Amino acid sequence: MSTTIRLFDFQEQAASQLSEAIEEWVQICAEHGPPTLGRTPIPFVGHLKAVTGAGKTPILSTVVGDLKHGLVLWTSKSSAVVDQTARNLLGKYRHLLPRDTVVLRERPSKSEWEQLIENKHGLTIWVTTVGSWNEADAAEAGGRADARLNMHRPQQDWGGDLSPWEQLRTTLQRPLYVVYDESHNQTPAQLDQLIGLNPVGFLMASATPPEGRFEQFADVVRKDELLADVAEKANVRVQTRDVVEAQLLKHTISVENFDSDADTLLAETVALHRQLVSKAEAEQLDVNPKALYVVERSNPSAAKGEVVSRPEAIWQFLRAHGVPAEEIAVYTQTKVLPDDAVRVSSLAQLQPHHRHIICNRALQEGWDDPEAYIEYFDDESNSFVRISQVIGRALRQPGAGHFEDDDLNTATLFVRVANTQFESIVEGLKRELSLYAVDDENGGSSPAIRLRTRKEPLDPIAVKPALVGKLTLPEYQLGDASLDDELAEIGMTSRRTYADVDLEAPGARTTRLISLRGNDDVTRYKELAASMRRPNGEYLRRRIVIGSRHCAHLIEPTTFTGPAFEQWACAGSNAQRQLAALADRVVRQFEATVDLVPNEILGEETWQPRAHVPSKSNMESFGNAVHPTYSRAAFNDEEFEFAKTLDALNEGTWMRNPVRGEGYGIPLPMKVGGSSTFYPDFLWWVAGTCFALDPTGKHILDEKVRGKLLSIDLPKIVLLIKGRLAPDLVTHEKSDNVTILRPRAGRPSAPEVYPDLTTALKRIAGLT
Known part of the structure; x- marks a missing residue:
């Protein structure tokens, strides 16, 4: 039985900001028409930038759930990511979506496809790999009997003469949105294919913004007086500090470098793994530390004179150093392995007793196991890029909570790098981490995850002995604010129900029966604005969350209940405009009157x-x-x-x-x-x-x-x-x-x- 989760404040704030941006975009396009590049309507582009483990899927699920109506093509290059996403949308994130949401994984049945194309209402999320719709991949798979889905060829059980892709482009009855997870893997050609479907919007989850025509779109939007601010709001960056403080990530990465043979690193890896297991057992923690052994080649290299493959050599080393065979899993394409070696062909086959996992680049994305504590890199590394490709697999924190022993809050990388190159490797890793850093006041950045190395054994500089204990400052925390008038106004607003006309988007009544397939883009967006409905109480609370999370915490959840707050309003309606203005007044009053009070928590004064x-x-x-x-x-x-x-x-x-x-x-x-x-x-x-x-x-x-x-x-x-x-x-x-x-x-x-x-x-x- 799957358990539901509650979003952390930073996740809810990110989701609220993206949802607000989509709604504002749709409303402006409903009144003025969408911007265009030549004849191409420019879609909404939301960019979620967050470190691995920040909860991109629940954030995006919440945003998608706010759409209420449409087809969402949720895609990723990795089949492992797609499998995991589909499981989560059907399981622990299901409560973030409307009750009647349909979630499909890869190839729908004939009846599911007909409903996907023909339904005019409701939300459908189709989770699929890039390979299922990318023309280059589809062409390569077209001649193979095992091709699961070629979107660019007619399918007899899916509408006959028109390919599924053409049906999505021309006969789909609902608005289309695209969620591109791990979108740093995308190519301009792939994005052009998706743009050809004329989607209302894209939600991109990656560390870097999309390129190609998206850059041209951005240039046009930046010059649009109405949409420039909305486009800026659509770029949402989750601060890694928030993720670390929520204890979703380990707070330290330790890089251990040995300019020596591989066996020396392997011995250190096994020794550290045993220490971590012992520490977890001593504290009676429900934690099962794992070590990853990342190889470059699955089979022997004739050029290097290898007779035994590196996966087999590592397996033999582990066995010789007392690791039971059942604790080792080999996830590579190695042709020859010992008889008692456990081979797995998919991430789903990994079991809790597999504490030592020999793998290759297949773990670059899609494997989510917070108990991965150690990453051993088998070949000599000359670039941080190879290391950074799998570093995210060891960043998540078990149990979403830091432990008393800092070694159980630390990910360790064992690398072999020439001494002359180690500094550049470390600097590259710092740059990689700084992609998700907290901006400092001087325009630079400071990684929220500490990076320590054996090559920099610098001792801390102690406070001068004569000053120890003599220089102190009080710790502060945010306290209460004077919100009596604002809370009274919220109470009065909750009791005064809105007239229907104030709950509708401008023009919604005249466009309710007009098909989205018409050529009038303004009409199309008016219908979209009318379909984007949200309970007024939820809308008000989210607007306050966007302005100030601490302010939202001071307000009792029951404050957002009442007859008017149970009504649903469209994006851009008079009701939402009034509620947005009320939220702004509440936040301004909070900022003007909140107390900065001494921290009275014992030990933190x-x-x-x-x-x-x-x-x-x-x-x-x-x-x-x-x-x-x-x-x-x-x-x-x-x-x-x-x-x-x-x-x-x-x-x-x-x-x-x-x-x-x-x-x-x-x-x-x-x-x-x-x-x-x-x-x-x-x-x-x-x-x-x-x-x-x-x-x-x-x-x-x-x-x-x-x-x-x-x-x-x-x-x-x-x-x-x-x-x-x-x-x-x-x-x-x-x-x-x-x-x-x-x-x-x-x-x-x-x-x-x-x-x-x-x-x-x-x-x-x-x-x-």
Whole structure:
């Protein structure tokens, strides 16, 4: 029996944002017609960017469920991904879809196909591989008796003269949407085929945006005054930090490099696996750690003089080191294996007792086992690309919860790389992880998953002994907000039912009976807008979630019930416009009145400096810092000059405050950029108080002034910017001056302009 799941806040927010973008797109196209590239109507393009394990399938399932009406072609290159998706849509994610949703896997029956094409209402999700519809793959499979489905050839039991693909293009009665999972595998030619079906929209799940004609579409939409903002909203990025904090991912990747023979790595792999098994058993955890052994070739290489294949050699090594045969599974195309070796031909055949899995590139996508802790790479690696292809298989966290022992929250990679190339391998992996990183305030990025290596055994730099325990700051959390008037308004709104005309999309009554197959695109989109209905209470709650998750948490779920909230409204209706305005008022009031209160959880009341963990070996010494040295990599050029000036004052004690991890963070009542927490660049204890100093660039000053000038007693927040800032906080003149801003009763003070940084710092601390 499958159990249902509840979306995490970040998943619900991502789904709500995508659904809102689709509805706004459809409504604008209903009123003005869709944009075009030549004669081609430009479809909606939603791009979901999220790390492996973030829950892309439940996010996309929620968005698809919001459509209520249409055919969704859900496709992926990997048959394993398709199988898993179909199982989940029929199982643990079924409750995210409308009750009467039909889910089909690959080839439908004749009756299922007829209903798919002819039904005018309801939601059908057809989960299929790219190979079933891609013309190149279809042409190759056409002459084979085992070809499961050639979409581009007429099928006698599927409508006779017209191919299934042509029927989708010309006779489908419902709007078509495309979900392309793992869409970084797509090619422009494949996307052109899908565009030829004239879908209403695409939902792409990948780390990189689609190319080809989609780039041309984007150029047109960016110049469209009505749709440009919608297209921006349709690009949804799930922050990896949110996924790690939800404990869905392991928080550390350890890269162990040995410039030696393969047997040395294998011995280390077996030893680590035994340690992990012992730790899980000692803590009585329901965790069964697994190790993957990734080979480049399934059979012997004559060029390398191999007599025994690498899968067989690894199997023999494991057996010789005490691993039972039944714990080893060989998932390769190796022709010759020992008689007692267990061979599996599909991912579905893997069993819990298979703790050691010898595999190849087939595991690049589609295998979802959080108990995969170790990845051993058999061949010498000269590029991070080969490693990154399977790294996602070991990122998920068992049980969606971190354990007390950090080794059980860590994925370990064993690689063989020449010493001269190891640094480039590590940098490549960091870039790969940074695709899913948290944006920092300086326009860069910081991976939420830590990467540690044996090649960088840098010791942490301890706090100076004389300062241990003497420098502390209060921890804060967001508390209550003054929402009485807004909650009363929600209550009144819930009791006043809407007239039918206010629940309908503009023009819906006149287009209800017009076929979607007509040539009038405006009419077509009007019908789509009329079919996109959602309960008013759910719509209001989701709008508040998009604006502020914390605000939504403060409101009791029963608040969104009542006669008016049980009515269903169309996208673009007067009802939804009024509810959207109400949600905006609630969020604005929350942001204006939310309290920042001390954290009273036992053990979390205060923060104090911890050891500095250097990322590079080039160190810089400072006389008045909390730590005697810092890695030069801890600063950009401007921050380094700031640190030298601060240190040269010989007043008080300062420290470079790291972002996340061991750093000091203050929760924000509203997101600034992509961050919900403010990590000041520097902390400076002087004259009996602490100042949170944040030298900033003009390009992000407006956001910081809006969200980060918090009026708290300790630390006192100060923003600094090079140049002269006018009282309007907008006009900026480049100069050698330094302008500072401080909070005054929740608002920024008038800009204070000083001739140089030294003078500004002295004034901040009251030293002049």
